[in-house]
Amino acid sequence: MQIRLATTTLLLASTLVMACGQAEPQQPPAGAGATAFEGARVIVGDGSDPIENATIIVRDGRIEQVGAGVAVPEGATRVSLAGKTVMPGIVDAHVHLRSQMRDQLVEDLQRRAYYGVVAAQSMGQDQGDVPYQVRTESTTMPNAARFQTAGRGITMPEPGRTEVPIWVSTEAEARAAVQDNAKRKVDIIKIWVDDRDNKFKKLTPELYGAIIDEAHKNGLRVTAHIFELEDAKGLLKAGLDAFAHGVRDRDIDEEFVAMYKARPEVILVPNLPGRGVKTDLSWVSETVPAGEVEKLQAANAKDDPEAQKAFGIQARNLAKLNSLGVKIAMGTDGNTPYGPHVEMADMVAAGMTPHQVIVAATRNSAEVMKLTDLGTVAAGKSADFVVLDANPLDDITNTRRINAVYIRGAAVDRAALRTRFSGQATE
Numbered sequence: 381m382q383i384r385l386a387t388t389t390l391l392l393a394s395t396l397v398m399a400c401g402q403a404e405p406q407q408p409p410a411g412a413g414a415t416a417f418e419g420a421r422v423i424v425g426d427g428s429d430p431i432e433n434a435t436i437i438v439r440d441g442r443i444e445q446v447g448a449g450v451a452v453p454e455g456a457t458r459v460s461l462a463g464k465t466v467m468p469g470i471v472d473a474h475v476h477l478r479s480q481m482r483d484q485l486v487e488d489l490q491r492r493a494y495y496g497v498v499a500a501q502s503m504g505q506d507q508g509d510v511p512y513q514v515r516t517e518s519t520t521m522p523n524a525a526r527f528q529t530a531g532r533g534i535t536m537p538e539p540g541r542t543e544v545p546i547w548v549s550t551e552a553e554a555r556a557a558v559q560d561n562a563k564r565k566v567d568i569i570k571i572w573v574d575d576r577d578n579k580f581k582k583l584t585p586e587l588y589g590a591i592i593d594e595a596h597k598n599g600l601r602v603t604a605h606i607f608e609l610e611d612a613k614g615l616l617k618a619g620l621d622a623f624a625h626g627v628r629d630r631d632i633d634e635e636f637v638a639m640y641k642a643r644p645e646v647i648l649v650p651n652l653p654g655r656g657v658k659t660d661l662s663w664v665s666e667t668v669p670a671g672e673v674e675k676l677q678a679a680n681a682k683d684d685p686e687a688q689k690a691f692g693i694q695a696r697n698l699a700k701l702n703s704l705g706v707k708i709a710m711g712t713d714g715n716t717p718y719g720p721h722v723e724m725a726d727m728v729a730a731g732m733t734p735h736q737v738i739v740a741a742t743r744n745s746a747e748v749m750k751l752t753d754l755g756t757v758a759a760g761k762s763a764d765f766v767v768l769d770a771n772p773l774d775d776i777t778n779t780r781r782i783n784a785v786y787i788r789g790a791a792v793d794r795a796a797l798r799t800r801f802s803g804q805a806t807e
């Protein structure tokens with residue numbers, strides 16, 4: 381009994397001490413737990429002028445403040461980025477990762493993070509549960525890009541090609557295919573409208589019309605793989621939301637331009653083909669083993685007039701739509717983790733300015749993926765950004781001169797990834 385009383389007294393006493401302590405102004409300093417990145421030029425990603433000598437305050441994985449002359453709160457960790465340029469994390473709105481096996485998917489996302497790509501959208505060749513599980517995991521997974529998926533894309537039957545997409549031949553099948561994907565909670569509906577050099581029938585206006593209608597009823601947007609101008613027109617008429625490629629068979633005409641002007645909300649992911657010119661890819665040797673770099677270099681060692689012609693059509697089409705103010709995003713269509721850096725240079729070669737291309741590859745691509753917390757270096761956004769040793773507004777290939785990549789405020793462990801991927805690990 382006595383012991384109990386003593387304990388109670390002690391408890392009361394300590395509660396009183398704590399209460400008194402709380403009354404005193406002894407909060408931790410305002411900057412505790414925050415990081416201040418100081419001195420960099422910041423390319424915001426919305427097309428506004430870069431901020432020189434900026435300070436970025438990051439807390440709990442989010443950007444709290446960005447600007448020149450932002451005061452660093454007491455107690456914040458300070459990181460000097462003097463002489464560097466910061467741009468938003470790159471978003472690749474059109475990829476196809478290796479497989480449906482978790483480890484490979486995760487590695488593909490890590491390879492992207494190494495190159496400053498903080499989100500990637502898989503376009504229609506995902507089946508089973510694993511891609512959806514990885515999508516969820518990727519929102520918190522360190523050293524990896526965020527993942528989204530179009531699930532199983534929709535096409536007319538293409539015997540001999542991949543059977544992962546859903547093949548449809550009737551309107552009922554088309555609507556059912558959308559509903560299947562909607563149940564899976566895909567991020568976007570992908571369709572292919574392409575006869576693959578006259579080998580197959582392509583989706584008819586009746587079928588893609590039904591797909592777009594059903595998708596919209598289910599709150600989903602539709603993006604289309606296209607090749608021909610006529611299909612691009614039909615799809616615009618049918619209410620398409622985004623193009624996963626530019627028009628590839630010919631130069632666009634005034635009718636298409638007028639149609640596009642009437643639907644300015646439709647986003648174009650141009651997805652340019654190779655330029656067909658001699659290209660130096662030695663810069664990828666940080667993650668690509670030497671033997672493979674040699675092969676890549678050999679494949680890009682000389683000019684290819686046919687490829688140049690194909691690039692020319694798409695480049696002119698892109699330049700024209702860009703000059704009209706069409707909203708352009710960025711996608712690479714494949715599984716090349718460093719591909720966005722090549723694509724961005726191709727987009728500049730097509731006639732966009734480096735600044736326009738950076739906006740396309742960050743804010744606009746995040747918009748395609750509806751990732752409202754990515755795409756710009758701005759207060760309230762996730763702290764996903766790339767630190768560069770040189771200014772990409774001067775030369776777009778400076779996006780390759782990566783000093784550091786931050787995802788949700790944490791530095792990607794590029795040294796560890798480089799060791800793993802370059803095949804130089806001593807085990």
Ligand SMILES: [Zn+2]
Binds near residue numbers: 476503605713714
């Ligand atoms: Zn694709």
